[in-house]
Amino acid sequence: MRTFTIGGIHPPECKLTAGKSIVEMPLPKQAVVLLGQHIGAPTQAVVEKGAVVKTGQLLAKAGGFVSANIHSPVSGKVNKIAEVVDASGYPRPAIFIDVEGDEWEEGIIRSDKLERECKLEPEEIVRKINEAGIVGMGGACFPAHVKLTPPPGKKAEILVVNGVECEPYLTADHRLMLEKGPEIIVGIRILMKALNVNKAVIGIECNKPDAIELLQHLAQPYPEIEVMPLKMHYPQGGEKQLIEATTGRQVPSGCLPIEVGAVVQNVGTIFAVYEAVQKNKPLFERIVTVTGKSLTNAGNFRVRMGTPIKELIDFAGGLPENAGKVISGGPMMGKALASLDAPVAKGTSGVLVMDEAESKRGQASDCIRCAKCVSACPMGLEPYLLGALSEHKDWEGAEKVHMMDCIECGCCTFTCPANRPLLDYLRIGKAKVGALIRSRKQ
């Protein structure tokens, strides 16, 4: 079985909710729709306080090419446009909508009937995806239409579908593949058409044999779609690692995947594309895994964007007494929340409630130079060195040892026997080195 070649770790899987079917979550009383749910330019709100909105109506317009529209996840009245502390830990502008009923915008097809055929031209498809505000749903939230528009001179050759879900605990993509397999296959064919590629490969880690089997069966009529079982290996869901695992090509340092002719899309994104193109449904809901060892009713829920995370936890059985940490996303790359008022956004793949006992980090001691971080780094970097340089604010030195290659996967901190917060310093270093490089270009 294939996997990527450098570094990587094997964290405990903890896929507690793998057997739980997707459950529709009831609508929140008030939806808090963040104006920034993606990487890139912020959006401009097009509704005002007091406006009555329908589900699926445009709330905020993309603020540039690398940006994504935001649609109302509920119907109701705009209460206010104010700030809310989101998963970034800072107050960010958001539209607060008091929910009244659930009236959908006209033109959205609400039936579950599978629409196989798509007769649209590639440009039409990309335009629809752009209008639907679809972003990468794996967590990075990079606007999907940007990836589908290769820069001049570059040509996509293969569509890599990310069904890896290498983060421990998360099962949202797994459930989606099991329950929406036919739709995903249609979505893949739509994207292949949009990209004008004749090959697609779905990478799925072998801890999901049911999903592999199902998709292999569904993809049988389409020889151009290959389902590839992959070895369990974190961070296989990382774009560069997945491309290497599936195609054997390494994206050169500092380049985008299109450099090797690959475009990676998450299965969640693929499903959103299907819904946008075939059902005219913009992106306003997603599957969220709400999980944790002490949650009584952990599961995979279909959630409207803007639902406060507190309501998700309540729906999953309420916050346990011994909760010590709540994470938006998975345990390896997710963000710890300071406030449960933070709403679900396009990139919220999971909510993990950790027990008090497993929440606290161990006491850090001096580096013993065991080189375990070096062995674990999937980018072949030297985290111990980068961490030390970053701690001593030697940004030029850090740049020379390829600080910018870091993908922030957390393998180094995970593996460090001295409990050193390596990634903490690497993140700072990456930000500073990035600023340094930008200032040099100006």
Place this chain on the structure above:
Amino acid sequence: MANNFYVSMSPHFHSGDSVSKNMYRVIIALIPAFAVSLVFFGWNALLVTAISIASCVLFEWLIAKFLMKRPCTICDGSAILTGLLLAFNLPSNLDWWIVVIGALVAIGVAKMSFGGLGNNIFNPALVGRVFLLVSFPQQMTTWPKTIFQMKVQEAANAISGASGAVADATTGATPLALIKAGQFDQLPSYLDMFVGNTGGSMGEVGAMAILIGLVYLLVRKTITWHIPVSIMATVFIFAGILHLGNPEAFVDPLTHLLTGGLMLGACFMATDYVTSPMSKKGQIIYGVGIGVLTVLIRTFGAYPEGVSFAILIMNAVTPLINVYCKPKRFGRLKK
């Protein structure tokens, strides 16, 4: 609002590995070798080991508490390990005060003066041993015979009836000293060398026991194969070439592998985290360097044994190796 959650950067998972776990794993891996030393050298081995560990731990505690004034670090097991490794590098009949001096040099000079675990350049136990070797050459190179060798000798004496002629029979030459003296025919058998029935430092004699420990460390992923294998392979190949060139002057490579501190050095001393290179490529260069230096010192140098010097020299080169040997980077080929 005030939910008092912990907030930290990702990852929120940890492997559960710790410095002390790694240290104790190495200590566990040394148990077979310790058992061998007990079998062959008796209670003396236990005594020297106990003194060495106790004084290492004591010195670390004293220095951390009164000189460096920082939290005590003896619980991480590194001082115990240093003490154990130091003892393994000493003859079992060494006077107790020499052992204490060795421990002081190992912990005080080689480790704590650099800032404690993780900051030292040289392997503390080896610095202690080499210090003793150059300060007390007489005591450090007087090796006791193993219990079995003495029994054999007694039996031989009984047969020949020459009871008075064994005044200094409790000590004997190590295989390496025999090699140095060119007395190849007096070398013990491979089997004796493999199980440890030869003269030498307490922990280094039993090649088999050390290999068991190595397998344990590899299985527990405490160390990787790169350093021990590259050292052994280099010694074998280099000594093999010399032996093929002139079998009269140079002993066969298997004897090189099984004698002296090579096994102990390759498996436990050279693989010390702190003083070995970080990248796999660097580790192999480091191992090859130790192997070449060991054979050079053994065959052409003044000392019969060269493992400790070779490791210390390569320890000094490690920072340089770290600068020039980078791990294989992902996507390093720029278009």
Place this chain on the structure above:
Amino acid sequence: MNAIVIALIVLGSIGLLLALVLFLAAKAFYVEEDPRIDQVQEVLPGANCGGCGYPGCRGFAEACVKSSSLDSMLCPVGGAETMKKVGEILGMASVASAPKVAVLRCNGSCANRPKVNRYDSAPSCAVAAALYGGETACSYGCLGKGDCVEVCQFGALSINPETGLPEIDEEKCTACGACVKACPKMLLELRNKGPKSRRIYVACRNHDKGAVAKKACAAACIGCSKCQKVCEFEAITMENNVAYIDFNKCRLCRKCEEACPTGAIHALNFPPRKPKAEKPAAEASKPAAEAPKPAAEAPKLAQAAPKAAETAQTETPKAE
């Protein structure tokens, strides 16, 4: 005997030979340097803090000698006195500038600003700021991890374990600006030291609306603009729900301090206010007992003064 003589001759001749080489090299590679650079460097403090913007004191001395005027040159550590000396050496007029000192524009002590979560990452403000708003509900305030303390070369900063905030020892502070650059929340500011070290500033940078800010921190600036209204010199500007006092316009009348309902405005090193007639004597005597101390004990006084100020403010509404 012979050996000693040979050794002496050999070593002596090697020494002589090397001396000759060094002498020739020094001649051959001699670099002409303006002697005034050394003179200027001599009068500089020699801390090499980089506060002037040049790489160390030598760099600053070279820049001074090269430049045609000293207008834009300032050694923040040595201040006007040092610049005057530099001016004398170079025969140029130095610009007299007011001595400055760093102030912390946050009043979010443990008592004022309750913690709502537990920070568990690397002990660094930069890391904390990259992670989230902070351990309290105020995402503009001091993170208390001591990045400023770490960069201060003069030991002028220290974290007060009681308040969790850094304190500035104004005797040691040289206004080099290292802490200003280090603070990710931009809370530290270099302000005029003021006559007799008296100065007034807004100790808050919370941009939230009044109610939100007040909920997060008892001593937050709530953007009520009262201080702006009472200021007779137009020294106070309101931006993003927070007041700012321009120290060039401020005349230290202390009216704003009196008007502030939350105690966000700090007045340092002022003599204690005379107790007003209607105030109970017992309350007023507390700050009065602490405050009147010689100027030499300024740092201690600096801590006492805000306390005095707070007491005064909590009382004003009652008095009205």
